[in-house]
Amino acid sequence: MHIYKVGGAVRDRLLGLPVSDTDWLVVGATVEDMHAKGYRPVGTDFPVFVDPHTGDEYALARTERKSGRGYGGFTFYASPDVTLEEDLIRRDLTINAMAEDEHGKVYDPYHGQDDLEKRLLRHVSPAFAEDPLRVLRVARFTARYAPMGFRIADDTLSLMQQISASGELQALTAERSWKEIQRALMEAQPQVFFQVLDACQALEQMMPELHRGPLCLAALQQAAAHAQPLHVRWACLLGRLAPEQVKAVNKRLKAPRECQELAQLTSQCLTLADSALELPATGLLELLQRFDVYRRPQRFEDFIAACEMTALGDGKAAYPQADHLRSAAAAARAVDAQPLVQAGLTGQALGEALKAERLKALQP
Structure with a gap:
């Protein structure tokens, strides 16, 4: 059994940013192994466990296959024979597909550190296009890291446009979409989130009122600069x-x-x-x-x-x-x-x- 820090914790440490949450990946273990060590299972979609002492989440290494529409249309396979590289390749962006072992050694099979230096948000593999939620996630990451000069790679933006054109965004639940929008609204430059959605033709599908109407992005930018709470940013x-358009959104x-x-x-x-x-x-x-x-x-x-x-x-x-x-x-x-x-x-x-x-x- 090998345990690695993965995702945002590795990315933000390399960027010199504070790390608020740590996700852990377990390679070479079974569900029974996790139970034996006292970890509590959470969720039903795939094997994720909580350390009862720290509250941290530990996920078994897994692969996934597209089996239906939308964010939830995947079949997962978790087994001790799934490698670290096989788990990381299913992630969205190269900068999120890095792992770090207990000695601080970084495993970076998809060149995330190069893209950190280039300030580039790039997809890991063509499987990126299978998950429509990634359009919102990449737009949110762009809003978060815009102050540091990050931009979306051209081929990744092209995939995001393909997802929008496919109609897959319509399969996202309101709850899942709002979760990403809410997080984006609280970023340092939330207006960038909506600019990205507009650039990849997602805004006209998800919030057509904003696509056709007056985008108050300057007001939203001011609200963020003045540290206004979520509901004020949304109102901006x-x-x-x-009023009828606001009601519809x-x-x-x-x-x-x-x-x-x-x-x-x-x-x-x-x-x-x-x-x-x-x-x-x-x-x-x-x-x-x-x-x-x-x-x-x-x-x-x-x-x-x-x-x-x-x-x-x-x-x-x-x-x-x-x-x-x-x-x-x-x-x-x-x-x-x-x-x-x-x-x-x-x-x-x-x-x-x-x-x-x-x-x-x-x-x-």
Whole structure:
């Protein structure tokens, strides 16, 4: 039995980057061997085990064969006779197809270190084209390593275009697609992810609304530069689409509720926020009510952030509407309902009196 570090842990160490997760590959072992050493099996697709003491995952060396459509359409073969080279050749990129033994020796049969030096994302073998998920993964890696000057090899981009043309992307589940999109959105240059998808004709299949509509990549880039959270980045990306388009994208990809809500509201209210300095008190109050700023103040703050990032993406030096909107929200929230209740107002009468007091508070 031989155990190797594989994939990202080797790649990032060679790049001088922090290593957050370590994946291990076990060559020359059986399922029974792993059980005997106390490792717990996880999943059912192929033999992966967890070390109960460290939580690290150990996978038996395996080969795979295409047997159906999509990400899950593979048959796996794990056996002690599967070699290290046979396991590594099934991986996506050469820079992910390296292994390191316990002594620090790097095994690099497919020249991943050369491609690290060349800042090149290159597929390991023609089998790359069998897995449509790799289109998203390579786009995500490009977004991650773009600050270091990485680019996609021409022949790899050509394979990605072939995958897009084959219709295989349609076989990806919404959950699997969103997982990659979510990770890409949190990279240092997430706009690169969508640029790559557009370049290989995948964007028009997966998110046709973005392909045909206004791509707010500059807003997304600003959101990343200002370390905005996931739902704000998502709202920046979709903010200039029509509300019905945002609804369609959210439904297709099954985005988390917080992402869906903020993107939908940003699409509906971005123009209103941009004109906030000219809005009368009634218009301001209507905007605040739509966000339920009394019970959910953070959602309105996130909306302001999305508007501000969009303005910065448009090349504006500042967004004075942000402070105006924050002041309006604070003034409306400061209205105390208690005196009105003590005066005996209830139901609709209380609601109308509260609205009147808030309008007074919003008067210039």
